[in-house]
Amino acid sequence: MGPIILLILLGLILLFIETLLLPGFVFTGILGICSLVAACYFGFVNYGNTGGIITVIISVAVAAAFMVWILRSKTWKKATLNTEIKAAVDQRPHEKGIAVGTKGVTATRLNPMGRVRFENGEEAEVHSLDGLIEARSNVVVDSVEEEKIFVKLVKED
Numbered sequence: 001m002g003p004i005i006l007l008i009l010l011g012l013i014l015l016f017i018e019t020l021l022l023p024g025f026v027f028t029g030i031l032g033i034c035s036l037v038a039a040c041y042f043g044f045v046n047y048g049n050t051g052g053i054i055t056v057i058i059s060v061a062v063a064a065a066f067m068v069w070i071l072r073s074k075t076w077k078k079a080t081l082n083t084e085i086k087a088a089v090d091q092r093p094h095e096k097g098i099a100v101g102t103k104g105v106t107a108t109r110l111n112p113m114g115r116v117r118f119e120n121g122e123e124a125e126v127h128s129l130d131g132l133i134e135a136r137s138n139v140v141v142d143s144v145e146e147e148k149i150f151v152k153l154v155k156e157d
Contacts, residue, residue, distance in 0.1 A: 004039045008059055011035030012066055093144045096122040102141045109135050126151045
């Protein structure tokens with residue numbers, strides 16, 4: 001009877017690990033289910049049909065109670081991410097005073113997208129026509145299509 005109880009406990013612990021610590025890992029969940037199935041199998045082999053059925057009922061009841069306890073407890077509140085995204089979509093380029101010919105300096109590396117701080121003090125996300133442009137490089141707006149701003153590197157003479 002001891003090995004059957006240990007297999008049930010091992011299965012529950014592995015399912016707990018799968019549920020809370022390693023979600024999506026699958027391997028520990030499969031091992032947990034295999035452990036519970038093995039406990040039921042040994043219940044049938046060692047104690048006959050009656051012992052096997054009792055083992056199955058106990059395994060299912062304990063696993064169900066365990067899952068209800070996890071879902072009702074504050075465990076999920078501790079495990080979930082409770083942050084709020086406060087980002088906003090950029091305004092349209094013409095509302096920011098950005099048009100063809102507006103010059104600026106890259107605030108981040110354009111690979112091929114990044115952010116540029118323009119000479120009018122506005123900052124926006126842009127697309128590079130010249131591929132990779134390093135940060136703090138001088139750029140100029142080549143074209144504006146709807147909300148997309150396309151820039152190219154200013155050639156130094």
